[in-house]
Amino acid sequence: MLRRMREATSLTRAGRLHDATALIQRTLRGAETDASQRQPADGPDPAAPERAVGAAPVRVPSAVVETRRTTDRADSSAHRGANRAAATRGRFISGSSTTGAGTRPYKVYVPAAPTGTAVPLLVLLHGCTQDADDFAAGTRMNALADRHGFVVVYPEQTRQANPSRCWNWFEAADQRRDRGEPSIIADIVRTVIGSTPIDRRRIHVVGMSAGGAMAAVMGHTYPDLFSAVGVHSGLAHGAATDLSSALRAMRHGGGTPRVAGRGIPAIVFHGDRDQTVHRSNAEQVLRQATAHVPHPLLTVHEGAGGGAHDATRYVYRSPDGSTLAEGWAVHGLGHAWSGGDPAGSHTDPHGPDASVEMLRFFSQHARHRA
Numbered sequence: 001m002l003r004r005m006r007e008a009t010s011l012t013r014a015g016r017l018h019d020a021t022a023l024i025q026r027t028l029r030g031a032e033t034d035a036s037q038r039q040p041a042d043g044p045d046p047a048a049p050e051r052a053v054g055a056a057p058v059r060v061p062s063a064v065v066e067t068r069r070t071t072d073r074a075d076s077s078a079h080r081g082a083n084r085a086a087a088t089r090g091r092f093i094s095g096s097s098t099t100g101a102g103t104r105p106y107k108v109y110v111p112a113a114p115t116g117t118a119v120p121l122l123v124l125l126h127g128c129t130q131d132a133d134d135f136a137a138g139t140r141m142n143a144l145a146d147r148h149g150f151v152v153v154y155p156e157q158t159r160q161a162n163p164s165r166c167w168n169w170f171e172a173a174d175q176r177r178d179r180g181e182p183s184i185i186a187d188i189v190r191t192v193i194g195s196t197p198i199d200r201r202r203i204h205v206v207g208m209s210a211g212g213a214m215a216a217v218m219g220h221t222y223p224d225l226f227s228a229v230g231v232h233s234g235l236a237h238g239a240a241t242d243l244s245s246a247l248r249a250m251r252h253g254g255g256t257p258r259v260a261g262r263g264i265p266a267i268v269f270h271g272d273r274d275q276t277v278h279r280s281n282a283e284q285v286l287r288q289a290t291a292h293v294p295h296p297l298l299t300v301h302e303g304a305g306g307g308a309h310d311a312t313r314y315v316y317r318s319p320d321g322s323t324l325a326e327g328w329a330v331h332g333l334g335h336a337w338s339g340g341d342p343a344g345s346h347t348d349p350h351g352p353d354a355s356v357e358m359l360r361f362f363s364q365h366a367r368h369r370a
Contacts, residue, residue, distance in 0.1 A: 088142040097188045102161065104184045107132040108192055109142045109152040120150040120202035120362070123189055123218070123226075125211030127233075127346055128166040132156050135208070138337050138344020139355045148359065150202075153192050155185050169213035170246035175238065177221040181214065186222055201366040206230035206358060208337055208346065209277060213239065216285055219264040228265040228365040229289075230358040233277050233335055236284035253280030259291040267326045267361040269354045271309075271333025282327060289325035290316045296324055305352025309333050326361055328352065 089112035096105045111119075122145075126135035132154035136142050145152050157165040167174075167181060174180035193200065205226050207215030212234020219229035220237040239254030240246035249255075266289035270282035290296045296316040304313035305328065314327040330338050330351045338354040340347025 089146055090142065092136075092142065095188075095191070097155075097184055097191055099183050099187050101180050101183050104155055104158060104161075104181075104188065106153055106155045106188045107136075108154075108196070109136065109145055110196065111146045111149055111151070113146075113149070116197070118197045118199040120204070121189070121192060121196075121198045122150055122152045122362075123185070123203070123205040123215075124152060124154050125167060125185070125205065125207035125214050125218075126154065126156070126165075127207075127209035127211050128162075128164045130165065130208075130211075130345060134344050135211075136344070138340045138347040140341050141355055144355060144359060151192065151196055151198065153188060155188050166210040167207075167214035169210055169217055169235070170240040170243065170249075172241045174214075175217050175221070175241075182217055182221050185214070185218055186225060189225060199366075201368075202227055202362070204228045204230065204358075204362045204365075206232070207234055208232045209234060209335065213237075216266075216288070219266070220288065223262070223264050224367075226264065227367040228267070228362050230267050230269075230354075230361070231282070231285050232269040232337060232354055233271065233274055234285070235277060235281040236288050239281060239284060249281065250277050253278045254284050259288055263289045263292045263324065265289060265324060265361075265365045267328075267358050269328045269330060269338050269357075271330045271335065271338070271348075271351075273332055274335045276335035279329070282329075286314070286316065286325050286327050293318050293324060295319070304328070305330070305338075305357070307339060307352050308350035309338070309348070309352070311338075311352050323361075323364055328354070328357065 088109070091110045091112075093108045093110065094105065095108065096103055122141065124135055124139065124141060126132065135154060136152070141152050157167050159165060161181075162168055169175070171180065174182065176182065178186075189203065192198065193203075203226050205215045205218045207213065207230070209232075212231040213236075215229050216231050216234060216237045219226050235249055236254055239249040245254075266285055268282045268285045270277075270279050272279055296318060299315045299317070301313040301315065303310055305311040309330050309332045311331060312329045314329070315323060316325045316327075317323055328338070333348055333351050336346050336348040337344070338348060338351030339356070340349060340354070342349055
């Protein structure tokens with residue numbers, strides 16, 4: 001593993017990005033196969049701290065920790081079947097944005113029945129090998145936009161910027177405000193705001209895998225633009241600064257998470273059978289979201305969500321009762337969107353509906369000023 005990491009780094013420095021990406025994919029596929037063969041047949045122990053998202057205390061040595069067994073499931077997940085059956089009726093419009101950092105295409109979904117008033121905006125960042133259409137199908141977010149009345153924008157990575165269409169979340173130049181890919185994504189968001197009635201207090205960014213890592217970057221570099229973040233199978237802002245550290249973070253978890261100012265509310269989904277991005281990365285995202293509160297209150301809901309894959313839900317609140325972050329450890333889920341539609345890639349239809357749960361979480365969070 002270490003030898004291949006060094007080889008990939010050398011290829012990158014030599015400008016052979018395609019070869020480096022191919023090597024990384026072969027390495028991760030091999031590691032995933034080996035790990036799955038080593039996995040016990042009865043699965044990991046959900047009570048083990050290192051195996052549960054958010055189980056490690058997030059600076060809560062003196063916090064009140066409450067454990068509940070969920071018997072009625074989350075209300076929003078009860079609508080899973082209806083969401084899957086819904087057909088989209090709105091407009092899916094293509095566009096592109098160019099800044100000093102480059103050009104990226106995007107697609108915007110506008111629901112069929114606009115209210116004429118300002119509506120929330122969701123920014124969805126796809127994972128490697130995906131595009132806007134694929135990610136929209138897998139998350140069913142356009143159908144949900146029709147139902148609940150919000151706009152969705154899907155920035156797209158290009159093969160010129162990354163041969164596997166991964167967002168370059170691990171590059172130092174792509175983790176800063178008004179630089180690199182964050183500047184392009186922010187420009188896309190501002191373009192949509194300028195052409196569509198958007199409630200600027202309710203702009204949320206969501207991503208899967210590499211897109212989840214970039215969503216974390218966007219939330220921490222543009223806290224004045226986004227009110228909350230959704231990270232599915234991703235990594236924390238600052239988890240890596242180059243290709244080698246990215247591979248280490250993906251396989252073993254990143255280092256101490258970068259914390260700057262007030263954290264942005266975050267909802268995090270991660271499968272405890274994910275062999276591509278280590279589950280400890282979800283804990284790092286939760287730490288970033290709660291680090292500004294010395295002793296957040298943690299409530300653990302066992303048996304959350306419903307579906308064939310059971311889940312444990314971790315809710316972090318400030319002393320005044322407001323929700324800081326929410327983590328979902330989906331038992332038996334691999335590197336896939338929980339409760340997703342099989343029409344899209346990297347989805348598992350059997351888990352709690354991540355799309356619905358994220359919308360519920362976002363409905364609780366609006367910035368105090370536009």
